[in-house]
Amino acid sequence: MPVPPYYDWIAHHAHRRPAQLAIDDLQTGRRFTYDDLHRRTDRLAAWLAARGIGKGDRVALLAPNCAEYFELQFACGRLGAIMLPLNWRLTVPELAYILGDSMPKLLIHDKSFAPQAQALSKDLLEVDPADPASAYEQALASGARAPEPVPLTHDDIGMVMYTSGTTGHPKGAIITHGMVFWNAVNLGIPAMISPQTVQLVVLPLFHTGGLNCYANPVLHAGGAILIMRAFEPGLALDYISDPALGITHFFGVPAPYQFMMQHPKFQSADLSRLQISGVGGAPCALAILEGWQARGVALIQGWGMTETSPAGTMLDAADAIRKTGSAGKAVMHTAIRVVDDQGTDVPQGAIGELLIKGPNITPGYWNKPQATAAAFTDGWLHTGDAARLDEEGFVYIVDRWKDMYISGGENVYPAEVENVLFQLPQVADAAIIGVPNERWGEVGMAIVVRKPDQPLDEGDVIRHCLGRLAKFKVPQSVTFVDVLPRNATGKVLKRELRTQFVGADKPAIT
Secondary structure (H helix, E strand, O other), X not given: OOOOOOOOHXXXXXXXXXXXXXXXXXXXXEEEEHHHHHHHHHXXXXXXXXXXXXXXXXXXXXXXXXXXXXXXXXXXXXXXXXXXXXOOOOOHXXXXXXXXXXXXXXXXXXXXXXXXHHHHOOOEEXXXXXXXXXXXXXXXXXXXXXXXXXXXXXXXXXXXXXXXXXXOOOOEEEEXXXXXXXXXXXXXXXXXXXXXXXXXXXXXXXXXXXXXXXXHHHHXXXXXXXXXXXXXXXXXXXXXXXXXXXXXXXXXXXXXXXXXXXXXXXXXXXXXXXXXEXXXXXXXXXXHHHHHHOOOOOOEEEEEOHHHXXXXXXXXXXXXOOOOOOOEEEOOOOEEEEEOOOOOEOOOOOXXXXXXXXXXXXXXXXXXHHHHHHHEEOOXXXXXEEEEEOOOOOEEEEEEHHHOEEEOOEEEOHXXXXXXXXXXXXXXXXXXXXXXXXXXXXXXXXXXXXXXXXXXXXXXXXXXXHOOOOHHHOOOEEEEOXXXXXXXXXXXXXXXXXXXXXXXXXXXXX
């Protein structure tokens, strides 16, 4: 085998450690070594090139978690094409907007999404991981000759990831090859990722958390990723407990940790092989952090967003217990600030908006020059997250800036109140939103999911909060529901709660 180009991770590892496991697709039992992954990537690139797909062309993918995400990502890299991962939770009209904005030349789709795909495009390639004779596998076996890899720089676009669209249409965050590389460096070092790393991947791979925390950094290092098609808490605990799998790394937003902690298997699960368990994507309730810590697993918090590739801050393992609740410090090749509304750095301990800058930051949004301009001030990206810095410079993410509400002139950050709600043993899930009030402007509404057969009423919740929070932070009402709305990564959809209980989502605070 000829020596591969230095920038092609998969080709490099296929040359260096061809027989080492790269991907285990747990749903189908398919296992791919680095040599397998390299050859399949080459065949896909050849087939795409034969269809006229080249540098700058977009290729969309609509599929649950599967190995094909990485085959397409690296095949696009060899052609200079742009991967477009699609959120399978979106409706056909929502997906149609994204495809109309990005104009892909091809839509690759899982068999389970055939009706949606057929409604969206005529240029299709169907994937069926359970069928060796699927159209996708036939494409790989077509015998087309792989072209020479296209020379690329870190500034070339490798992917466009559309944000969830909390207000208006979603925006396509431009993800460059440099962003993915710098994330592998920034995240890989503190997460102690190496060729011996074995990660269980549960977050959706269309999302930056699934693709880049830590899957791409693991492949960059030559480790192995084990992919769950869909997250199921009991099954995830079984995988983590299995010594034959040898899982060393796990990453999730707070919801998977919460659901595993509440599962009957949690107390007996063997968590001893976990070296790093990262959590991010939303403020993590202390009850979750303490529940896992009681089982000997210190959850290592971090903060990031699609536009930051995503690692922006991370808590080192050595500080995980001492600084419980912190998102750590800025990752290596990144700078952060916390500023007020005038853009001035706030004093230590004060709350302001988190800004970030570095080579891991998006250059902007696809076809959205105005949104790009509004997102940056002097090269600093406005994150929309409220944060504070302690005396040692550790970052604490207080909440989403737009989720904050003002009650009687005082700022209330829902995550702080939610932390208190989770202290109630009867609470399975909870969220706080601000609702209009004639006297105070806004007051808090607690939306609570009770554990099965656990009595809990509004008075119980409010009395619990009165003893632990300043009065202006105490929710004025409590609504009980069967389930909270969540997106595909597990984040609570506050906008849907506001629409349901207030009538409309509020605009972002600027």
